[in-house]
Amino acid sequence: MGEGSSENVRASSVRWEILRQALLRRRSLIRNPDDRFPGAISRISRKTTHGFNLIPRQLMEAGSDQDSNFRDSRICYILPIVGAPSLLLTQRVDRVADLEDFKISNRNNVDTTGLVCQWPSEDVLAHFCLSNRDMFKSKKVIELGAGYGLAGLVIAAISDASEVVISDGNSQVVDYIQRNIEANSGAFGATKVTAVTLHWDEEAASNMSNAFDVIVASDCTFFKDFHKSLATTVRNLLRNDTSSKAIFFSPKRGDSLDKFLQKVEETGLNFSVTENYDTEVWKRHHVFVNRDDSWPSYDKDHCYPLLVTITL
Numbered sequence: 001m002g003e004g005s006s007e008n009v010r011a012s013s014v015r016w017e018i019l020r021q022a023l024l025r026r027r028s029l030i031r032n033p034d035d036r037f038p039g040a041i042s043r044i045s046r047k048t049t050h051g052f053n054l055i056p057r058q059l060m061e062a063g064s065d066q067d068s069n070f071r072d073s074r075i076c077y078i079l080p081i082v083g084a085p086s087l088l089l090t091q092r093v094d095r096v097a098d099l100e101d102f103k104i105s106n107r108n109n110v111d112t113t114g115l116v117c118q119w120p121s122e123d124v125l126a127h128f129c130l131s132n133r134d135m136f137k138s139k140k141v142i143e144l145g146a147g148y149g150l151a152g153l154v155i156a157a158i159s160d161a162s163e164v165v166i167s168d169g170n171s172q173v174v175d176y177i178q179r180n181i182e183a184n185s186g187a188f189g190a191t192k193v194t195a196v197t198l199h200w201d202e203e204a205a206s207n208m209s210n211a212f213d214v215i216v217a218s219d220c221t222f223f224k225d226f227h228k229s230l231a232t233t234v235r236n237l238l239r240n241d242t243s244s245k246a247i248f249f250s251p252k253r254g255d256s257l258d259k260f261l262q263k264v265e266e267t268g269l270n271f272s273v274t275e276n277y278d279t280e281v282w283k284r285h286h287v288f289v290n291r292d293d294s295w296p297s298y299d300k301d302h303c304y305p306l307l308v309t310i311t312l
């Protein structure tokens with residue numbers, strides 16, 4: 001087989017090619033590593049274009065090279081319950097990142113994962129919130145490490161939460177959250193919705209501590225450096241009440257989820273982990289495990305989000 005055979009190419013070669021392209025990136029010179037190693041990206045990537053595809057979505061507008069907003073696309077999420085509004089989110093076009101992103105994320109002491117894409121766990125979290133919307137009625141809710149904020153926006157649009165705060169530690173990501181809140185402001189009824197920069201290493205504003213009935217988060221437990229501060233943030237934000245809880249969706253990812261749960265315990269919090277929490281998600285998981293073409297690199301450890309419930 002020649003160089004271009006995806007079977008023959010080492011994963012490390014493809015990753016180096018992606019890094020080389022990122023460092024050399026000039027828009028006119030962008031070359032897709034798939035051109036050189038056909039099919040190889042989907043083989044090494046844990047990412048998928050659709051994930052669990054529980055919240056149907058439609059690409060409305062994708063940035064083009066002629067457009068000054070060439071990095072952004074607008075995606076319409078169609079919430080699958082009768083009478084629910086659709087949500088319009090601005091997100092980055094897949095695989096567009098530049099050195100400025102890395103400068104800003106270094107300055108903020110966070111990574112760029114919130115810009116890369118919306119991760120599959122966020123879709124699962126949003127679906128779970130839709131299916132359990134009574135949980136949020138009249139509650140004060142915060143999403144941590146929200147990325148583009150789909151789950152927070154879904155809660156604001158379909159539940160009668162009193163307030164939803166959508167937060168992230170990366171200021172660029174928070175700008176997207178702010179734009180997404182403004183674009184959907186007509187969908188929230190009486191629910192107050194705000195975007196907030198909240199870095200887990202920093203103390204939250206005093207009006208946020210001991211203030212939230214429900215915390216939600218997806219795919220935020222693989223940063224081992226932040227495990228302790230994330231657990232402390234949860235402890236600090238949860239309202240002192242036996243019914244307060246945090247709902248996390250996270251793949252196991254080696255020992256990273258277990259290590260986070262150790263910190264949760266050390267912080268004096270309780271937790272439970274549920275593997276099968278929704279029949280539809282479980283059914284789709286089994287389709288992917290059996291090598292469905294839409295997610296060829298699916299691996300349970302890295303891709304299947306477990307439900308973690310944290311209480312005081």
Ligand SMILES: C[S@@+](CC[C@H](N)C(=O)[O-])C[C@H]1O[C@@H](n2cnc3c(N)ncnc32)[C@H](O)[C@@H]1O
Pocket residue numbers: 109110111112113114115117118119120121122144145146147148168169170173198199200201217218219220223226
């Ligand atoms: C893997 S992304 C998940 C984003 C979104 N929840 C999703 O699933 O699509 C992790 C998110 O956590 C944020 N993050 C990482 N470290 C953080 C920290 N120390 N404090 C606050 N946010 C952080 C990143 O900016 C990013 O948006």
